[in-house]
Amino acid sequence: MSAPQGSGQASNKGSVIFTSSQNWTVPPGVYKIKVLAIGGGGGGGGGYSSTYVGGGGGSGGVSYVEALVNPSTSLDIIIGAGGTGGTGGSSPTGGGSGGGAFINIPNLITGNASTAIRSFGGGGGSAASSSANGSAGSGGSVTAYNLVYPVLFQAGIAGNAGSGQSGAGAPIFLPTFGNSNMEYNTPNPSLYPAFGPGGYGGGVNSNGGPGGNGLVMIWWGD
Numbered sequence: 001m002s003a004p005q006g007s008g009q010a011s012n013k014g015s016v017i018f019t020s021s022q023n024w025t026v027p028p029g030v031y032k033i034k035v036l037a038i039g040g041g042g043g044g045g046g047g048y049s050s051t052y053v054g055g056g057g058g059s060g061g062v063s064y065v066e067a068l069v070n071p072s073t074s075l076d077i078i079i080g081a082g083g084t085g086g087t088g089g090s091s092p093t094g095g096g097s098g099g100g101a102f103i104n105i106p107n108l109i110t111g112n113a114s115t116a117i118r119s120f121g122g123g124g125g126s127a128a129s130s131s132a133n134g135s136a137g138s139g140g141s142v143t144a145y146n147l148v149y150p151v152l153f154q155a156g157i158a159g160n161a162g163s164g165q166s167g168a169g170a171p172i173f174l175p176t177f178g179n180s181n182m183e184y185n186t187p188n189p190s191l192y193p194a195f196g197p198g199g200y201g202g203g204v205n206s207n208g209g210p211g212g213n214g215l216v217m218i219w220w221g222d
Helices: none
Strands: 014-018 022-025 032-038 062-068 074-078 101-106 113-119 151-157 170-172 183-185 215-220
Touching: 014 022, 032 101, 032 113, 062 113, 101 215
Parallel strands: none
Antiparallel strands: 014 215, 022 074, 032 062, 032 215, 062 151, 074 101, 101 113, 170 183
């Protein structure tokens, strides 16, 4: 987990990014948060030994929620890992599915935990065969469960499935993301950090690539 940005957790304005599962305590004076959750991408399928290529993995689902919270409340955050890439060869294997990104927010009325967001991981690309390329993995779905506490806004975007050897695109965070500029496209890892993309399908006799890990971002006070 990175350190909160802005003026710190004791302030009414800040943000924090989670790349591993953990609990997080709502800072003092904070009564509303914004949450972006991205599931892990699916791994690419392995390529056949002499002819065909594996299918690309699907990207993780993306969802956004604004929710009311109480200060000092502990939120349970689960980060999904990217799926493993399949192996290539005479008996290639498909890529693994990505893990989901889940956030549990207690109900303000009852105090019981309710799942605010479920951004599921992308599906793994299938392996090639001796007669055909592997098919693409499906994009991760988004759903809400037990939303019995106040929610101000919710939206979800399912990840795009890969096609052939290409992995699915995923959100990339541009340097101006803090100004609400976000691009949904295939990332360039050397320029921008990316989370939840699908892995590339393996070429002939080659292994598929792993999917990208998921992410949860929380910010408040803007």
